[in-house]
Amino acid sequence: MERILIVDDSRDNRNLLRVILKKHGYDLLEAADGEQALKVAELEALDLILLDIVMPVKDGYETCEILKSKKHSQDIPVIFLSAKDDVSDKIRGLELGAADYITKPFNKAEVVARVKTQLKIHGLTRSLARANDELLEKQQRLEEDLAAAAEIQQSLIPASNPEVENCCFAYRFIPSDLSGGDIFNVHRLDEDNIAIYIIDVSGHGVPAAMVTVSVAQSLQPHGRTILKEYQPRHPYYRITPPVDVLNKLDQQYPMERFDKYFTTVYMVLNIRTGELQYSNAAHPQPILLRKSGQIELLEAGGPIIGMGNMVPFEPGECTMKPGDRLYLYTDGISEFANNNDEFFDEDRMYVELIRHRNRSLDESCEKLLAALKEFAGGRKAQDDISLLALEFGIDALEGK
Amino acid sequence: MSSTTVYIDIDLKELIPMFLESRQEDIVALRQALADADYTTLKTIGHTLKGVGGGYGFDFITDIGSDIELAAKEADDVHVEKLINSMEYSLKNLEIIYEE
Numbered sequence: 001m002e003r004i005l006i007v008d009d010s011r012d013n014r015n016l017l018r019v020i021l022k023k024h025g026y027d028l029l030e031a032a033d034g035e036q037a038l039k040v041a042e043l044e045a046l047d048l049i050l051l052d053i054v055m056p057v058k059d060g061y062e063t064c065e066i067l068k069s070k071k072h073s074q075d076i077p078v079i080f081l082s083a084k085d086d087v088s089d090k091i092r093g094l095e096l097g098a099a100d101y102i103t104k105p106f107n108k109a110e111v112v113a114r115v116k117t118q119l120k121i122h123g124l125t126r127s128l129a130r131a132n133d134e135l136l137e138k139q140q141r142l143e144e145d146l147a148a149a150a151e152i153q154q155s156l157i158p159a160s161n162p163e164v165e166n167c168c169f170a171y172r173f174i175p176s177d178l179s180g181g182d183i184f185n186v187h188r189l190d191e192d193n194i195a196i197y198i199i200d201v202s203g204h205g206v207p208a209a210m211v212t213v214s215v216a217q218s219l220q221p222h223g224r225t226i227l228k229e230y231q232p233r234h235p236y237y238r239i240t241p242p243v244d245v246l247n248k249l250d251q252q253y254p255m256e257r258f259d260k261y262f263t264t265v266y267m268v269l270n271i272r273t274g275e276l277q278y279s280n281a282a283h284p285q286p287i288l289l290r291k292s293g294q295i296e297l298l299e300a301g302g303p304i305i306g307m308g309n310m311v312p313f314e315p316g317e318c319t320m321k322p323g324d325r326l327y328l329y330t331d332g333i334s335e336f337a338n339n340n341d342e343f344f345d346e347d348r349m350y351v352e353l354i355r356h357r358n359r360s361l362d363e364s365c366e367k368l369l370a371a372l373k374e375f376a377g378g379r380k381a382q383d384d385i386s387l388l389a390l391e392f393g394i395d396a397l398e399g400k
Numbered sequence: 401m402s403s404t405t406v407y408i409d410i411d412l413k414e415l416i417p418m419f420l421e422s423r424q425e426d427i428v429a430l431r432q433a434l435a436d437a438d439y440t441t442l443k444t445i446g447h448t449l450k451g452v453g454g455g456y457g458f459d460f461i462t463d464i465g466s467d468i469e470l471a472a473k474e475a476d477d478v479h480v481e482k483l484i485n486s487m488e489y490s491l492k493n494l495e496i497i498y499e500e
Contacts, residue, residue, distance in 0.1 A: 009448075010448050010451065010452050011418075011422065012415070012418070012419050012422050012452045012456070013451060013452050013455065015415050015418065015419075016412065016415065016452070016455050016456060019411055019412060019415060020411075023411065052451075054444070054447055054448075082451070083447050083448075083450045083451030083465075084447075104450070104451035104452070104454075104455060105450070105451060105452070105453055105454025105455045105459075105462045106454075106455055108409070108455070
């Protein structure tokens with residue numbers, strides 16, 4: 001039952017309002033002056049206040065001002081009910097925050113109608129405020145979850161540059177949202193071989209991050225893994241060729257499973273001989289930068305992961321020589337659009353990498369991202385930015 | 401001698417004796433204020449009468465109250481007295497018809 005406080009120094013007026021409003025089922029409280037009204041408003045939960053203006057002790061204007069200045073009463077609608085019928089009186093009342101102004105003597109039906117209207121507005125405002133609070137709380141929880149997901153995802157990316165003899169690594173990872181769909185890593189497969197991969201799951205947010213985490217799990221080198229297959233004779237395993245790894249991922253992650261697909265490059269590098277086997281599932285082509293400054297693109301591969309082996313993956317291979325560098329990246333770099341909606345594109349990348357090939361591997365990554373930042377001209381990244389670089393050979397170990 | 405007829409909502413019936421009693425008190429207070437030349441009190445009572453009369457159905461009380469408020473502002477004793485007398489007369493010769 002909605003509770004209304006009637007404030008009027010005239011007992012006859014209070015009686016009249018009580019009789020009229022009681023008939024409509026309201027719970028009614030009364031006060032004979034402003035001071036009393038403020039006390040009641042402090043102690044009782046009120047839905048509406050009908051406030052006379054000319055009263056002893058504290059008049060209606062002052063009372064309204066105090067009600068509107070206090071947290072517990074500021075949202076309670078106040079309707080002035082007064083025999084003061086000048087326009088200036090009404091304006092003053094409304095300017096003090098009153099919801100409405102009724103002149104006395106009043107028409108009973110009008111009072112009831114105006115009271116009903118204000119109670120309805122008040123009710124709607126309150127439910128809107130409640131809904132808003134709930135939404136803010138939910139949003140807060142979602143953001144916390146997203147931050148947690150991002151943290152989990154970040155934990156899957158190497159915490160420091162992998163230490164592998166004969167190789168030097170550098171990488172950059174800049175998620176565009178709280179959590180995105182990029183991941184990359186380097187795993188030791190055995191004495192001579194390492195696996196290198198980079199993945200870009202479609203979409204962003206929690207679904208993309210969860211698929212990313214799941215794929216990263218599948219590509220762990222230990223335990224039951226698709227990276228090594230059991231063999232009945234010594235050394236009791238066989239390193240899975242990159243094409244087969246992509247085929248297995250394709251079986252495990254059909255597009256309809258999570259409504260997600262991903263692009264990836266998976267490669268196996270023999271760190272003794274520099275022999276590199278790879279296959280590319282529709283991912284931006286890794287850049288092999290020869291020591292001489294010549295660029296070769298690793299383009300062998302096939303469609304995105306999730307198509308269900310519709311088109312076979314082609315195997316690719318090459319041999320890295322000392323001083324050669326390999327850059328794997330996601331399209332967050334090549335398709336970074338500036339304010340003119342121009343893409344950064346591959347050619348700019350090649351130019352930067354060639355230009356800085358005599359700097360250290362880490363510096364070459366830094367320079368590439370600096371060029372990207374300059375190109376962006378202050379525009380925010382639209383996608384995750386991932387870059388994984390490798391330099392092969394003895395020179396690399398000397399930290400050239 | 402003519403009587404004043406008022407039409408009152410049946411819901412208000414139980415309030416009417418108290419209402420009329422208050423008006424008698426007002427008449428006493430008005431006369432006292434007039435004797436004391438207390439125009440502030442005259443204005444206040446006039447204002448209250450203006451606000452309370454019509455709501456009950458006593459439109460003539462609202463009219464007289466409004467006039468008393470104005471006359472008191474102008475310190476027009478003669479007119480105020482006339483208005484008090486008029487109200488007293490009307491209240492003495494009242495015919496109330498309760499309406500459903």
